[in-house]
Amino acid sequence: MANSSKTGWSRQILLTSADQTADLAIRLRDGFSVGDVVLLSGPIGAGKSCFARALILGLLADVDRVEDVPSPTFTLVQTYRAGDLEIWHSDLYRLSSTDEVAELGLFDAFDTALCLVEWPDRLGDEAPDTAVRFGFGLAEAEDHRLLTINATSAKWDWLARKLAENV
Numbered sequence: 001m002a003n004s005s006k007t008g009w010s011r012q013i014l015l016t017s018a019d020q021t022a023d024l025a026i027r028l029r030d031g032f033s034v035g036d037v038v039l040l041s042g043p044i045g046a047g048k049s050c051f052a053r054a055l056i057l058g059l060l061a062d063v064d065r066v067e068d069v070p071s072p073t074f075t076l077v078q079t080y081r082a083g084d085l086e087i088w089h090s091d092l093y094r095l096s097s098t099d100e101v102a103e104l105g106l107f108d109a110f111d112t113a114l115c116l117v118e119w120p121d122r123l124g125d126e127a128p129d130t131a132v133r134f135g136f137g138l139a140e141a142e143d144h145r146l147l148t149i150n151a152t153s154a155k156w157d158w159l160a161r162k163l164a165e166n167v
Contacts, residue, residue, distance in 0.1 A: 008152045009160050015145040021047045022054035024147075029058040031158045032114050034085060037128050039120035042136030047145045051134065052089050052116040056080055059087060059114075072118075077104050079113075086113035092122035101126065132156045 015021045032038070032055070040048040053069045059082040060067055072078040072091040080087040088109045095101060101123060109115050110128050120127055130153040137146045151159065 008150075009156075010148065010150045011160065011163050013147045013149070013163070014139065015047065015147055016141070017143055018047065018050050021050045021145065021147075025051045025054035026058040028159065028162060029055055029062070031162060032059070032085075034113060035111055035130075036155075037110050037115045037117065037131035039123075039127060039131050039133045040116060040118045040136065041120055041133065042145075043138060046136035046138055047147070048118045048134075048136055049091075051136070052118065055116065056082075056087055056089060059085065077106065088113045088115045090115070090117050092117065092119040095119075095122045098122070098124045098126050129153065130155055132159065 013024070015024065040052060042048055049071050053071075056069045060069075060080060063083040065082065067080060069080070069089075070078065072089050073093065076092070076094070077088055077090045080089070086109075088106065090104065090106055092101060101107065106115065106117070107126060117123070117127075120131075120133075132153075133148075133150040135148040135150070137148065139146045149159070149163070
């Protein structure tokens with residue numbers, strides 16, 4: 001899944017609360033679309049699910065939908081529909097091979113949905129080249145997180161502009 005138009009950028013953001021993490025997701029929601037893959041990495045409790053849940057809730061609210069958005073830790077994948085946009089939220093923590101990922105249908109969804117993937121290391125070499133990486137890390141203060149966003153595809157230039165405006 002190569003993209004011939006390559007660019008690269010990285011941004012670090014200090015998030016001082018779960019509310020600030022959710023607010024960031026809400027502010028970014030209008031830029032995501034079909035075929036976008038967001039890889040969410042970091043230790044347990046770092047903010048991956050908080051970000052994904054807020055993003056999904058915001059996208060659903062935009063089309064006047066209210067749904068419960070549970071963590072996909074046990075179901076592995078939760079899907080949602082926000083108007084024409086299908087959203088896949090997956091948690092690959094319990095998987096041990098890319099064969100198991102393929103059985104979920106996630107690789108096909110990369111082209112047809114907005115995919116939020118927690119524990120993307122389980123994808124092996126199968127992560128799309130155009131995916132954006134959100135790395136959540138624990139910071140010194142107990143409820144603070146350091147978010148590092150890395151993009152190598154020009155399709156994410158909108159995100160760099162949005163972050164420069166709002167953060």
